[in-house]
Amino acid sequence: MGADQGMILLKQKKGGVTMKRMLISIVAMIMVFTLAACGSNNNNNSSSSSSPSKEVVSEAPATTEAATPADEPITLKFFTALADRANGAGKVEQDIIDAYTKENPNIKIEVEALQDEPYKAKIKVYASTDAIPDIIQSWGQTSFIKPLIDNNMLLELNAGDFADNNFVPGAMDGFMQEGKVYGLPRSADFLVLYYNKKIFDDNSLSVPTTLPELLEVSKKLRAKGINPITTNAMEGWSLPIWFEYAAQRENGDFNKIDNVLKGQGTFSGDADFLAAAKDLQELAANKALADGFLTADYGTSRNLFGQGQAAMFVMGNWEAGMATDENFPEEVRKNIGAISYPTSDKGKATDVAVWFGGGYSVSKNSKHPEAAIAFLKYFFKPENWAKQVWQGGAGTPAQSFTDYLTGQESTLQKQLVDIFGSITSSSGTPMHDMGTDEFKTKVMEAHQKLFGKQVSPEDFLKELDAAVALLK
Amino acid sequence: MHKLLSSRITIFWLVAPSLLLFLVMICLPIAMSGYYGMTNWRGVGSYDFIGLANYSKILFHDEVFWRSLWNALLLLAATLLIQHPIALLFSILVTNAGRFEKFFRTIFFIPAVISIVVTSKMWVSVFHPNFGMLNKLLDGVGLSALKQDWLGDPKLAIWCIIVVVMWQGFGYALLLYYAGLQGIPKDLYEAAELDGAGRVTLYTKVVIPLLTPMVRVAVVIAVTACLKQMETIFLMTNGGPANTTQFVGNYIYKTAFSSSLYGYGNAISVIFVIICLIITVIMNKLFSKDVGEF
Numbered sequence: 119m120g121a122d123q124g125m126i127l128l129k130q131k132k133g134g135v136t137m138k139r140m141l142i143s144i145v146a147m148i149m150v151f152t153l154a155a156c157g158s159n160n161n162n163n164s165s166s167s168s169s170p171s172k173e174v175v176s177e178a179p180a181t182t183e184a185a186t187p188a189d190e191p192i193t194l195k196f197f198t199a200l201a202d203r204a205n206g207a208g209k210v211e212q213d214i215i216d217a218y219t220k221e222n223p224n225i226k227i228e229v230e231a232l233q234d235e236p237y238k239a240k241i242k243v244y245a246s247t248d249a250i251p252d253i254i255q256s257w258g259q260t261s262f263i264k265p266l267i268d269n270n271m272l273l274e275l276n277a278g279d280f281a282d283n284n285f286v287p288g289a290m291d292g293f294m295q296e297g298k299v300y301g302l303p304r305s306a307d308f309l310v311l312y313y314n315k316k317i318f319d320d321n322s323l324s325v326p327t328t329l330p331e332l333l334e335v336s337k338k339l340r341a342k343g344i345n346p347i348t349t350n351a352m353e354g355w356s357l358p359i360w361f362e363y364a365a366q367r368e369n370g371d372f373n374k375i376d377n378v379l380k381g382q383g384t385f386s387g388d389a390d391f392l393a394a395a396k397d398l399q400e401l402a403a404n405k406a407l408a409d410g411f412l413t414a415d416y417g418t419s420r421n422l423f424g425q426g427q428a429a430m431f432v433m434g435n436w437e438a439g440m441a442t443d444e445n446f447p448e449e450v451r452k453n454i455g456a457i458s459y460p461t462s463d464k465g466k467a468t469d470v471a472v473w474f475g476g477g478y479s480v481s482k483n484s485k486h487p488e489a490a491i492a493f494l495k496y497f498f499k500p501e502n503w504a505k506q507v508w509q510g511g512a513g514t515p516a517q518s519f520t521d522y523l524t525g526q527e528s529t530l531q532k533q534l535v536d537i538f539g540s541i542t543s544s545s546g547t548p549m550h551d552m553g554t555d556e557f558k559t560k561v562m563e564a565h566q567k568l569f570g571k572q573v574s575p576e577d578f579l580k581e582l583d584a585a586v587a588l589l590k
Numbered sequence: 591m592h593k594l595l596s597s598r599i600t601i602f603w604l605v606a607p608s609l610l611l612f613l614v615m616i617c618l619p620i621a622m623s624g625y626y627g628m629t630n631w632r633g634v635g636s637y638d639f640i641g642l643a644n645y646s647k648i649l650f651h652d653e654v655f656w657r658s659l660w661n662a663l664l665l666l667a668a669t670l671l672i673q674h675p676i677a678l679l680f681s682i683l684v685t686n687a688g689r690f691e692k693f694f695r696t697i698f699f700i701p702a703v704i705s706i707v708v709t710s711k712m713w714v715s716v717f718h719p720n721f722g723m724l725n726k727l728l729d730g731v732g733l734s735a736l737k738q739d740w741l742g743d744p745k746l747a748i749w750c751i752i753v754v755v756m757w758q759g760f761g762y763a764l765l766l767y768y769a770g771l772q773g774i775p776k777d778l779y780e781a782a783e784l785d786g787a788g789r790v791t792l793y794t795k796v797v798i799p800l801l802t803p804m805v806r807v808a809v810v811i812a813v814t815a816c817l818k819q820m821e822t823i824f825l826m827t828n829g830g831p832a833n834t835t836q837f838v839g840n841y842i843y844k845t846a847f848s849s850s851l852y853g854y855g856n857a858i859s860v861i862f863v864i865i866c867l868i869i870t871v872i873m874n875k876l877f878s879k880d881v882g883e884f
Contacts, residue, residue: 163647235847235848238847239848240794242633242634242847242850245633245634245635246633246634255690265632265634265635266634268635269634269635269636271634281762338695345720352827352830380777408720409719409720409742410717410718410720410739410741410742411738411742412742412745412830412831413714413741413826413827413831418718422720427720427721444841479822485858553851554632554851555632555848555849555851556849557842558849559848559849563832563833565630565834566831567832570742570744570831570832572744572831572832
């Protein structure tokens, strides 16, 4: 009996110790996990506050009279690639947002803005965690929008809702898949040749209008120690569009590149494509491109032109604001002009590489889709975006804007609107944006090598074909 | 207290947080990278399991990857053979600079204090073919023939990058050797002088051998820095022209985030981790020899 009792006591004691140990263990575990959780929270906070994205919260002063009890407060997340909120298109965007939240005090719009490349990287992070913000900037280009549509992440929009917004015919095409609309275009973009008239006048040269003249003028400028043409070859996206021009000027048809991408024919073996590649390489071989252009990013190349160090600048129409940019010396600002790419006997100045650039889409997961669409309707009212972006000289809207011509436009703006108004054939979406991101990288690298004279025109076309093969 | 600390369970729970963090933050991501490396994931949406296809493509067909690795080795060689001897020499000079010691110490360390973004962008401007200081300087001294498109020329660009990275890291290397020199007892110098050793003998036979522990630290830091190199490249050339200045870190970033080949990017990072482990093992073997006490 006594022994038994002793055993039981012992067992109890043992049990007590195990209990105690278990308790300690559990407490320790809880501490570890709460500590870890706190740590990760802190990390989140610090990373969001130190990240370079600019978070601007637009909130109207809460006027109790204006807000009826029925208006539940709604917060919309707005993710855009117009990172500069104080100038150009980004300012117009922010102004419209501010005006909207003022009119609708119950709506709060949280803006997150990043530059193009970081934007595209972050949208993938959002997509992979299924956390796409309510309204996002999207591009009506396969490389960007197709994966999002295919994975059911974008809300289908009703084109009828936006019938009053005067979109230019065909502007929504890039945002459509199987007849459904997934986005609204913001602007029409086209590539032009900007020139600095003063440099041409000072050296008694005339602005080139044909391809042979372009080469000739470039040689003469180079002989005088002036950089002829600059562009942002480090990022590389202007080069494939330039090649589209070069190819059109050889074969007279922008569609031929699109056909090759669809699998009809190849780049190599086509005499016109080869001639186009040779034209470009001849420019490069004659040093028509600014010194160091391959490592010049957007800002550097724009600056080179704006500071009067290069005579021409191959860039999109959205740079109309250069004519009023106070950072550039007045003698340059006042003398900037723009022409369509120089012509040949097959390609005219009215054949323009034009496409619809950025726009907006609504997330399928949005908690307030109606509010998001209501905002887009407001945004695209002709007197909002179309008028303000045009009059601000920040680009060419994808909506009809002839009502808003003021007559006060700079000469540069008038030249650009003339080019835009005279278009007879257009290139559509730039070739590098018509596939996956991998395709895009390969195409841009092939162009960088062509302009950098690291491949022959023949090999360049082979590299393009290899890139196209990735699409199948 | 001693009893508590000697308990295995206590020790286990004290180690657990950091062990857990290590597992969750380092081992788990690597394992997941290994898995994603076997898929054709493009960042958005579904993906297929494709086995070792990515890995074999990297090892046998990816020229850019090998070029990136080669560039890292080139940078490492330059760091060890050029930067470190100069840093050692300068640290000896600084130690003997008398009243200018503090002054020089500060001057040489300045590049290491300034943000990499600032110094990288500064060097981009220095190398700029038109308004860059380097070409202007060559013009000024009548050597216009030597003017180059420094960062745009595929043959030159990598060397320009190497110079910049060495310049950025010079301060740290100098500081390490300087600290090492401070740690050598003064009586050793006196003893050597009494034994009739000249300046050169003093340094080559006594001081530098005693610096070996510091050399090890410096070499390890140099190896990791060279392999990890990313920010200077990203800011200066982004690997261009035509990937001639590509480094593995930047290449992984470009593959995953610009080309959206997340599966492939993960595979590169896993292979890179393995290469780094191999290098670490080799370094440990080389450094296992002991220097002895002093």
